[in-house]
Amino acid sequence: KQEVTQIPAALSVPEGENLVLNCSFTDSAIYNLQWFRQDPGKGLTSLLLIQSSQREQTSGRLNASLDKSSGRSTLYIAASQPGDSATYLCAVIGASGTYKYIFGTGTRLKVLA
């Protein structure tokens, strides 16, 4: 059974710092991995999608990497801003069966001005 873990559970950093959020999964047979952010009381906003054949994806100040063999993904946020404060979730889709996501429990990020 696939399990997804995110470390740390919470993180508080000063503005301008570069930071790394971690996501690990127990079954390396995944179809893709997606990173989301969730603002309080809101739905999920898609940040980056990495297909299983890819190693990384970049969008603006965000870079996500995927190491399938070790069951890990990292989300790198450069030059963090207070507007980056949110909960960050990673989710994986297994390579077999239906295309439903298994979510991690998230990292709650606070960027201090």
Next chain:
Amino acid sequence: GAGVSQSPSNKVTEKGKDVELRCDPISGHTALYWYRQSLGQGLEFLIYFQGNSAPDKSGLPSDRFSAERTGGSVSTLTIQRTQQEDSAVYLCASSSKGWEQFFGPGTRLTVL
């Protein structure tokens, strides 16, 4: 519309009543998902529709929960005889090729 929409945004009901939650996916998306997010918990998969295939209902927590998708577009999640433990945010997502999922804003359900 431009994104996934859900209605109502908030629903307060009394224990034992039935509720219906609606999801309008992105036009043209063939897959539709329902998830539940309880306070302090992660997102829990409920049900998945893909085209005309039989839905994957493996995440539904009890037979009080059901969902349908009419005409391959709009979906309704129905909870019968609601219980207090059903209180949560219910999120809908849709996807097309590549399986990138786009989420709606959610419906916050409170069962008194």
